[in-house]
Amino acid sequence: MTTVLDGKKTADALMTDLKNTVTTLKAQGVTPALAVILVGDDPASAIYVRNKHRRAESLGIRSLQIQLPKTTTQAELLGRIADLNADSAIDGILVQLPLPAGIDEQAVIQSISPEKDVDGFHPINVGRLWTNLPGVVASTPYGIMALLAYYQIDVSGMNAVIVGRSNIVGRPMAALLLNHDATVTMTHSRTKALAEKTRAADLLVVATGRPEMITADMVKPGAIVIDVGMDRNAAGKLVGDVDYAGVAPVAGAITPVPGGVGPMTIASLMIQTVAIAKRRVHEQQ
Ligand SMILES: NC(=O)C1=CN([C@@H]2O[C@H](COP(=O)(O)OP(=O)(O)OC[C@H]3O[C@@H](n4cnc5c(N)ncnc54)[C@H](OP(=O)(O)O)[C@@H]3O)[C@@H](O)[C@H]2O)C=CC1
Numbered sequence: 001m002t003t004v005l006d007g008k009k010t011a012d013a014l015m016t017d018l019k020n021t022v023t024t025l026k027a028q029g030v031t032p033a034l035a036v037i038l039v040g041d042d043p044a045s046a047i048y049v050r051n052k053h054r055r056a057e058s059l060g061i062r063s064l065q066i067q068l069p070k071t072t073t074q075a076e077l078l079g080r081i082a083d084l085n086a087d088s089a090i091d092g093i094l095v096q097l098p099l100p101a102g103i104d105e106q107a108v109i110q111s112i113s114p115e116k117d118v119d120g121f122h123p124i125n126v127g128r129l130w131t132n133l134p135g136v137v138a139s140t141p142y143g144i145m146a147l148l149a150y151y152q153i154d155v156s157g158m159n160a161v162i163v164g165r166s167n168i169v170g171r172p173m174a175a176l177l178l179n180h181d182a183t184v185t186m187t188h189s190r191t192k193a194l195a196e197k198t199r200a201a202d203l204l205v206v207a208t209g210r211p212e213m214i215t216a217d218m219v220k221p222g223a224i225v226i227d228v229g230m231d232r233n234a235a236g237k238l239v240g241d242v243d244y245a246g247v248a249p250v251a252g253a254i255t256p257v258p259g260g261v262g263p264m265t266i267a268s269l270m271i272q273t274v275a276i277a278k279r280r281v282h283e284q285q
């Protein structure tokens with residue numbers, strides 16, 4: 001029987017605990033606060049930002065949505081970030097990616113105070129992650145580890161294969177799995193004989209943005225399959241990077257899209273925002 005790794009249910013369970021933590025923090029005079037900056041009007045980004053806002057509100061986290069026009073200059077954006085860096089009531093700052101053309105993504109990421117970089121994209125946090133030091137970790141890979149932990153899946157010693165090497169998913173996923181003692185293989189668009197690599201995976205994590213590219217013949221029977229993709233197929237339907245109908249019968253466990261990795265990403269963002277806010281309690285005393 002294939003286990004469906006239910007990200008929505010898991011995220012809801014984790015959020016019940018987190019809500020209690022937020023209540024305790026508030027009683028100690030600290031209201032966790034997350035600022036999300038969205039530049040432009042990309043419809044998919046707007047949906048994700050709205051989901052984050054809803055989740056924050058339901059937990060009692062203060063959520064600031066800063067919507068800027070697509071004509072915003074890099075200097076203006078850096079100015080807004082500088083204000084949030086200086087505001088001691090703000091714990092987490094997230095700038096939704098992708099940014100409009102003409103804005104240097106790395107310049108923006110590096111302008112966020114590493115302590116408030118709730119995405120874990122700042123090179124300081126990336127360096128901490130690869131050195132296996134404590135720090136903020138990118139929410140999608142963090143959420144995937146939390147989902148595996150919830151289902152009591154121990155990755156130690158597993159052959160983990162990651163398809164995709166982006167800074168927001170593939171690379172931090174590799175670091176986390178390595179930190180948890182998996183044997184990690186990274187693959188990407190230049191990888192030769194991809195199917196041979198994926199078929200060797202005990203744990204397969206796919207983040208390519210290519211609708212349903214992972215087919216049943218690319219998966220080892222019994223493998224754990226994590227589908228990060230949020231794609232539209234030719235019919236306009238939301239699908240993952242994995243052909244779910246074909247792969248699910250072969251896999252030992254699999255995440256659905258929607259309801260898999262997406263809700264865990266948002267939950268992770270909330271968990272790490274609260275973790276940052278916790279530090280303020282000690283600073284106050
Ligand atoms: N659910 C969630 O929480 C999140 C979902 N996503 C979704 O995950 C997907 C990936 O996002 P992201 O990592 O930002 O994407 P990017 O476009 O930044 O990176 C895609 C990666 O996939 C690789 N790739 C592309 N095509 C192939 C192929 N045919 N075979 C092997 N590798 C390939 C690319 O290789 P190369 O480097 O060689 O170009 C690249 O490394 C998207 O669908 C996105 O919407 C993203 C973030 C969070």
Ligand SMILES: Nc1nc(=O)c2c([nH]1)NC[C@@H]1CN(c3ccc(C(=O)N[C@@H](CCC(=O)O)C(=O)O)cc3)C=[N+]21
Pocket residue numbers: 047048051094095096097098119139140230238257258259260261262263265266
């Ligand atoms: N700075 C930054 N940080 C990010 O973490 C970030 C980003 N930029 N840019 C885009 C990607 C994508 N991402 C998602 C978050 C939630 C869902 C999500 O909630 N998905 C739901 C429902 C989605 C739907 O129904 O459309 C699900 O899978 O069930 C998906 C994708 C975060 N990202």
